[in-house]
Amino acid sequence: MKKAILVVDDDPSVTASLALLLKQAGYGSECAAGPGEALERLERGDVALVIQDMNFSRKTTGEEGMALLADIKRSRPELPVILMTAWGSIALAVEGIKAGAADFITKPWTNQQIVQAVETALGLAAARVARLHRAASREELDSLYDFGNVVGRDPKLLRLLEVVGRVGATDASVLITGESGTGKELIAEAVHRNSKRKNGPFVKVNLGGISSTLFESEMFGHVKGAFTDARQDRRGRFDVAHGGTIFLDEIGDLDPSSQVKLLRVLQDRTYEPLGSSVPKTVDVRIISATNRNLAELVERGDFREDLLYRLNLIAVHVPPLRERPGDIPLLAAHFLEATGQVYRRNLQMSGRALKGFEAMSWPGNVRQLKHLIERAVLMTTGDSLDIEDFTLPLGMEAREGPQDSLPAAGAMTLDEIERNMILKCVERYGGNLSKVAEALGLSRPALYRRLEKHGIQA
Secondary structure, eight states, rough: EEEEEEEEOOHHHHHHHHHHHHHHHTTEEEEEHHHHHHHHTTTTTEEEEEEEEOOOOSSOHHHHHHHHHHHHHHHOOOOOEEEEGGGGGGHHHHHHHHHHHHSSEEHHHHHHHHHHHHHHHHHHHHHHHHHOOOOOOHHHHHHHHTTTTTTOHHHHHHHHHHHHHHHHSSOOOOEEEETTTTTTHHHHHHHHEEEEEEEETTEEEEGSOOTTTHHHHHHHHHHHSSSSSSSOBBHHHHHHTTTTTEEEEEGGGHHHHHHHHHHOOOOOOOEEEBTTSSSEOOOOEEEEEEESOOOHHHHHHHSSSHHHHHHSSEEEOOOOGGGGGGGGHHHHHHHHHHHOOOOHHOOEEEEEHHHHHHHSSTHHHHHHHHHHHHHHHHHHOOSSEOGGHHHHHHSOOOOOOGGGGOTTSSOHHHHHHHHHHHHHHHHHHHHHHHHHHHHHHHHHHHHHHHHHHHHHOO
């Protein structure tokens, strides 16, 4: 038997059914009918996790549940607590997350939801305890986890990789933040490769390239005849990712109506293909990424707070390249070797060139370094790359204009500024959308979305 789990609910049928489910999953459990009994039981100190309701009387405000949560966190701050709530009180559950709860489950639940939430909460609690030891070296991390595609030894990167390795074994949803070009997709792949789902599919979805009208069809699929052009059934991305991991890139670009539909799937793990009334259950791990500040979007009302808390059970930040200058020589050597293999060239890089790299600000981060080296390899004829060999490739990159080139305050809206900048880049690069997207710091799908938004034909 694993460690005991305390179930707190005033409904005997709920505590009995949860106790049976937990026993079948290999967990010992005890039950308490209310806060007083629960706190008395916790004084013994051998409880590993609490599953508690939000109401223990005729009141439906959730005050009793929040008070119990506060008491638990005062006496046992490290103890994970999972809240049980009705769908209509999701806002209350979000308040509980802010107050320290590990997760929340809506009623009615599925057995899979309960077991998965328990395993994830216990796994994360164990990972937090393990992180209290000294920082691991790159060699130690590589002996424990699979980080083969991630290059670097900077302390910030190592701390990130240690978190990734420890939470990888759980099913916790992960939110990856960081500037464009820092390698958020590589970190998402690392989470998947170090999880129990590593042999399952890893499905990447760029939400910035999916319009709101296509969201349901793309993510949930459709049945034949669901709309005019639906000539056959189509599997959605969630169906393709079943049993594995789905990576939702550019999550900050998701429109409000699509946010509601995504939240339902993350909460209930069920969805209905477009045109069908038969619900489908999905078993996936959610990893999302963004270069935007979601907390600010929540404050502005552009992003749902309850969705944010569903996505960032674990949040990791990928540091920009300028904050890990010691990794630049390692990354440069890695990209030079990879590019040399593609073009069958054996090139070396001078120390002067590496010194110059370390002094650069790298606004495009690792992606910019990779592209710069690829351009230099294509343009040089020698066997060694010196600082002069990067002069022309650097000149090809988009440069920031002078600060006073911005229009006067109030002269243009943000949409007008965005449209004019896109038009300027389209003209500058002769309609080459790959270069336009790179200059603007966008993916091609995100650029297509903005072209459609502004009615620009390129």
